[in-house]
Amino acid sequence: MQLVAFAAAFRKDSFNRKLVRLAAAAAERAGASVEVADFHEFAMPLYDGDVEAASGVPAGAQRLRDRIAAADAFMISSPEYNFSMPGTLKNAIDWVSRIPGPPVWRGKPGLLLSASPSLVGGNRALWAVRVPLECLGAHLHPEMFSLAQAHQAFDDAGALRDTKLAERLEKTVATFLRSAKALVGG
Amino acid sequence: MQLVAFAAAFRKDSFNRKLVRLAAAAAERAGASVEVADFHEFAMPLYDGDVEAASGVPAGAQRLRDRIAAADAFMISSPEYNFSMPGTLKNAIDWVSRIPGPPVWRGKPGLLLSASPSLVGGNRALWAVRVPLECLGAHLHPEMFSLAQAHQAFDDAGALRDTKLAERLEKTVATFLRSAKALVGG
Amino acid sequence: MQLVAFAAAFRKDSFNRKLVRLAAAAAERAGASVEVADFHEFAMPLYDGDVEAASGVPAGAQRLRDRIAAADAFMISSPEYNFSMPGTLKNAIDWVSRIPGPPVWRGKPGLLLSASPSLVGGNRALWAVRVPLECLGAHLHPEMFSLAQAHQAFDDAGALRDTKLAERLEKTVATFLRSAKALVGG
Amino acid sequence: MQLVAFAAAFRKDSFNRKLVRLAAAAAERAGASVEVADFHEFAMPLYDGDVEAASGVPAGAQRLRDRIAAADAFMISSPEYNFSMPGTLKNAIDWVSRIPGPPVWRGKPGLLLSASPSLVGGNRALWAVRVPLECLGAHLHPEMFSLAQAHQAFDDAGALRDTKLAERLEKTVATFLRSAKALVGG
Numbered sequence: 001m002q003l004v005a006f007a008a009a010f011r012k013d014s015f016n017r018k019l020v021r022l023a024a025a026a027a028e029r030a031g032a033s034v035e036v037a038d039f040h041e042f043a044m045p046l047y048d049g050d051v052e053a054a055s056g057v058p059a060g061a062q063r064l065r066d067r068i069a070a071a072d073a074f075m076i077s078s079p080e081y082n083f084s085m086p087g088t089l090k091n092a093i094d095w096v097s098r099i100p101g102p103p104v105w106r107g108k109p110g111l112l113l114s115a116s117p118s119l120v121g122g123n124r125a126l127w128a129v130r131v132p133l134e135c136l137g138a139h140l141h142p143e144m145f146s147l148a149q150a151h152q153a154f155d156d157a158g159a160l161r162d163t164k165l166a167e168r169l170e171k172t173v174a175t176f177l178r179s180a181k182a183l184v185g186g
Numbered sequence: 187m188q189l190v191a192f193a194a195a196f197r198k199d200s201f202n203r204k205l206v207r208l209a210a211a212a213a214e215r216a217g218a219s220v221e222v223a224d225f226h227e228f229a230m231p232l233y234d235g236d237v238e239a240a241s242g243v244p245a246g247a248q249r250l251r252d253r254i255a256a257a258d259a260f261m262i263s264s265p266e267y268n269f270s271m272p273g274t275l276k277n278a279i280d281w282v283s284r285i286p287g288p289p290v291w292r293g294k295p296g297l298l299l300s301a302s303p304s305l306v307g308g309n310r311a312l313w314a315v316r317v318p319l320e321c322l323g324a325h326l327h328p329e330m331f332s333l334a335q336a337h338q339a340f341d342d343a344g345a346l347r348d349t350k351l352a353e354r355l356e357k358t359v360a361t362f363l364r365s366a367k368a369l370v371g372g
Numbered sequence: 373m374q375l376v377a378f379a380a381a382f383r384k385d386s387f388n389r390k391l392v393r394l395a396a397a398a399a400e401r402a403g404a405s406v407e408v409a410d411f412h413e414f415a416m417p418l419y420d421g422d423v424e425a426a427s428g429v430p431a432g433a434q435r436l437r438d439r440i441a442a443a444d445a446f447m448i449s450s451p452e453y454n455f456s457m458p459g460t461l462k463n464a465i466d467w468v469s470r471i472p473g474p475p476v477w478r479g480k481p482g483l484l485l486s487a488s489p490s491l492v493g494g495n496r497a498l499w500a501v502r503v504p505l506e507c508l509g510a511h512l513h514p515e516m517f518s519l520a521q522a523h524q525a526f527d528d529a530g531a532l533r534d535t536k537l538a539e540r541l542e543k544t545v546a547t548f549l550r551s552a553k554a555l556v557g558g
Numbered sequence: 559m560q561l562v563a564f565a566a567a568f569r570k571d572s573f574n575r576k577l578v579r580l581a582a583a584a585a586e587r588a589g590a591s592v593e594v595a596d597f598h599e600f601a602m603p604l605y606d607g608d609v610e611a612a613s614g615v616p617a618g619a620q621r622l623r624d625r626i627a628a629a630d631a632f633m634i635s636s637p638e639y640n641f642s643m644p645g646t647l648k649n650a651i652d653w654v655s656r657i658p659g660p661p662v663w664r665g666k667p668g669l670l671l672s673a674s675p676s677l678v679g680g681n682r683a684l685w686a687v688r689v690p691l692e693c694l695g696a697h698l699h700p701e702m703f704s705l706a707q708a709h710q711a712f713d714d715a716g717a718l719r720d721t722k723l724a725e726r727l728e729k730t731v732a733t734f735l736r737s738a739k740a741l742v743g744g
Contacts, residue, residue, distance in 0.1 A: 011607035046604070046646045047639070049569035081605070081652045082690035083499075088604045088652075091645025119520075120492050127455075127496075128686065130320075131313065132640035134328040139365065142320040148491075179325065182368040197421035232418070232460045233453070235383035267419070267466045268504035269685075274418045274466075277459025305706075306678050310685075313641075314500065318454035334677075502692075503685065506700040511737065514692040551697065554740040 001181055003027055004067045005075040006037040008089035015115035015150035016077040018158055022166075023075050023113055023145070026173040034075075037067055039088075047094045061095035068096075068104045073180040075173075077113040080125030093132050106137030109180035111173065113145040115153070121146035139183055141176040145169055187367055189213055190253045191261040192223040194275035201301035201336035202263040204344055208352075209261050209299055209331070212359040220261075223253055225274075233280045247281035254282075254290045259366040260324075261359075263299040266311030279318050292323030295366035297359065299331040301339070307332035325369055327362040331355055373553055375399055376443040378409040380450040380461035387487035387522035388449040390530055394538075395447050395485055395517070398545040406447075409439055411460075419466045433467035440468075440476045445552040447545075449485040452497030465504050478509030481552035483545065485517040487525070493518035511555055513548040517541055559739055561585055562629040564595040566636040566647035573673035573708035574635040576716055580724075581633050581671055581703070584731040592633075595625055597646075605652045619653035626654075626662045631738040633731075635671040638683030651690050664695030667738035669731065671703040673711070679704035697741055699734045703727055 005024045007016035024034040044060035045051065051058075068074055078089055097103060110133065114122025123146045130140055145168070147153055153160055160166040191210045193202035210220040230246035231237065237244075254260055264275055283289060296319060300308025309332045316326055331354070333339055339346055346352040377396045379388035396406040416432035417423065423430075440446055450461055469475060482505065486494025495518045502512055517540070519525055525532055532538040563582045565574035582592040602618035603609065609616075626632055636647055655661060668691060672680030681704045688698055703726070705711055711718055718724040 009607070010604070010609070014607070043604070046568070046601070046649065047644065048646075049567070049572070051568070081648075082655050083693040084648065084686070084690050086605065086652060087645045087647070087649025088606075089645070090639075090642065090648055091604065094639045094645045097640050120495075123492075124496075124499075124689075127317065128642070128689070130316070131682075131686070132642050134316075135641040137328050139325075139328055142323050142325060179369060182371070183365055185368070195421070196418070196423070200421070229418070232382070232415070232463065233458065234460075235381070235386070237382070267462075268469050269507040270462065270500070270504050272419065272466060273459045273461070273463025274420075275459070276453075276456065276462055277418065280453045280459045283454050306681075309678075310503075310682075313682075314456070314503070317496075317500070318456050321455040499689065502688070506688075509700050511697075511700060514695050514697060551741060554743070555737060557740070 001032040001177065002070070002072050003032050003034040003075060004037055004071040005034055006039055008039060008076055008078040008086055010039050010088070014079070015117070015147070016079055018154050019113055019115040019147055019150070020075065020077040021158060022160065022169060023077065023111070023173055026170045027075070027177060030174045030177050032177055035071070042092050044092065044095055047091055052098060057095055057099050061092065062099065064092055065096045065099050065104045068108060072184045073109040075111045075113065077115060078122065078125050078129060080114060080116050080122035083124045085125045085129040089129060090132065097136060103136040105133055107139065109139045109141065109176070109183050111141045111176040115147040115150035117149060117151040119148055121148035141179060143172055143175065145172045187218040187363065188256070188258050189218050189220040189261060190223055190257040191220055192225055194225060194262055194264040194272055196225050196274070200265070201303070201333070202265055204340050205299055205301040205333055205336070206261065206263040207344060208346065208355060209263065209297070209359055212356045213261070213363060216360045216363050218363055221257070228278055230278065230281055233277055238284060243281055243285050247278065248285065250278055251282045251285050251290045254294060258370045259295040261297045261299065263301060264308065264311050264315060266300060266302050266308035269310045271311045271315040275315060276318065283322060289322040291319055293325065293369070295325045295327065295362070295369050297327045297362040301333040301336035303335060303337040305334055307334035327365060329358055329361065331358045373404040373549065374442070374444050375404050375406040375447060376409055376439045377406055377447040378411055380411060380448055380458055382411050382460070386451070387489070387519070388451055390526050391485055391487040391519055391522070392447065392449040393530060394532065394541060395449065395483070395545055398542045399447070399549060402546045402549050404549055407443070414464055416464065416467055419463055424470060429467055429471050433464065434471065436464055437468045437471050437476045440480060444556045445481040447483045447485065449487060450494065450497050450501060452486060452488050452494035455496045457497045457501040461501060462504065469508060475508040477505055479511065479555070481511045481513065481548070481555050483513045483548040487519040487522035489521060489523040491520055493520035513551060515544055515547065517544050559590040559735065560628070560630050561590050561592040561633060562595055562625045563592055563633040564597055566597060566634055566644055568597050568646070572637070573675070573705070574637055576712050577671055577673040577705055577708070578633065578635040579716060580718065580727060581635065581669070581731055584728045585633070585735060588732045588735050590735055600650055602650065602653055605649055610656060615653055615657050619650065620657065622650055623654045623657050623662045626666060630742045631667040633669045633671065635673060636680065636683050636687060638672060638674050638680035641682045643683045643687040647687060648690065655694060661694040663691055665697065665741070667697045667699065667734070667741050669699045669734040671705070673705040673708035675707060675709040677706055679706035699737060701730055701733065703730045
């Protein structure tokens, strides 16, 4: 079982980078092999139909597509901006959807996570991002992991201070992996 | 593989009743055993916390819960009202969610369909109903089947006039069943 | 400026009933005249196209329509069930939308509020209910008031314990009324 | 009454550019003064918190903010990508939301339009973009104008071939302007 995981954030100290690392470690403890990608690998311009016509799909979008294609399943940890998904993540999905052939997401199991300094967590971003990914065929795990008050959530070693939350993350990832294995025949 | 299927419509001549029958037949051709339930079995009052406290959950909600619990997977065909899901279907989900114990939807694979006389189909209803069902743990199939112009879509025998659409329904149901079997270990 | 306000909850001790009373009082302090309706006035069966064909729209739906029609603007306080709007409220909107003529909501300014015992408040219900009301033409105020941890929020006199929150409610209602007056020419 | 209008598309031959021009002309016929902005004016990098910390908000985002601030109301015509709003438009909203001070959208009346080659129109994009704009305080007009089959919709002079649709656009814009004037006291 080969996973790719990334945080949909460029910021070096992003809480979502920290969270995706914890999710990756949990997945490895559950027997998966995980590659954590950096969102900078998927740097790309804003979608522009004229640029696409002249130069094709940018390298960052092709790389994201290839990373997803090479994996059995994926995990994305996304911040919430203005009650919805980040424009950056949607822009990446938009460009990747322009690559000819069946959508790379089709049939891929995916787990969505979110870390946010707010009291509410990044839940609204995740519900918004389900729509394009599911319309493109991704099998998104129904349960999602939303970390509220993320600025206080991690200890110096990058672990979750709250052991209840840490156990829930562990369990969410393990349950996701069970479904993912079943779906991809692993 | 045991499925339960129903249309979220009380109307006797509902297009969604016709569509769910076709989906059930397709599922049987693909090797599943399907029980088609009538939405009237799930008749229940509007949710009222005082009624719940005095008399518990109504029989119709309990019946819906038991039908889902007894099945490996489910199919729901729902009309769209006012750009969203029918209040009737949401009310049923709300009452069922009040029954103690883990949500009956948890881990259940589900396929959503919609029939609508409009040009657009009932897609917006289906995206709205994904939210409560997924938050309750259902594994909803990413692809959905939305039948537009449903008043012209069926022939006298109840089949879809458009053979392309009929093939797509057949394929959608078969793909759903493959995922569902994998998920429930069937 | 004549307002109608109601909580989309039948339960006698509903937090949303308490909240709508506070919103009504704030609106009166801001110079409006407010009638608080009881959701029991709008009791009605689940929507059924056959019942509609045989007996027309039920009295409760007609009463809701008349209440909205008679008012310049409206306030609804709604609980959140399963990450979305209550089936009860959507069922009422569905029935009212079957009454012939232009939608009664068209051009009506409305304010949405929510009270919920959860940490998150009932925000997701409100975003879901915006869709049918806006597609029917209501001018929903962009700001909404979502009261979290509602079981601890009220003092014995029914006021909000947290004075900051009480001020925010006062201000939200006053701002809504300013827009509403402008829109309806009051 | 001063409006700013733009299409959320970089492509030179974008259907949304054509549609926004028609909306602008309709608004001028209804007595407003309209500036049509080019989305290229709002070219900006993908949101990156580290870039923001080092260099502040990019010029394109500042220009968008200033354009909105200078206008009494706005019109945006947006394509739909993957059942939701374009990442490009959300990225612009995200950057603009980082500019200190109250959100520039607060209290601004806005009309959303969409042109799409699909049978369904770009309605889903518009419902998705309502969420961030309304959470930031924009008074979005409840009615939206969604142009389906946009590749066949315009004649050589850029007008809508279908006179019924042209009348509906005219009426939608006029109704929006009436509300907008009331809201901003114009």
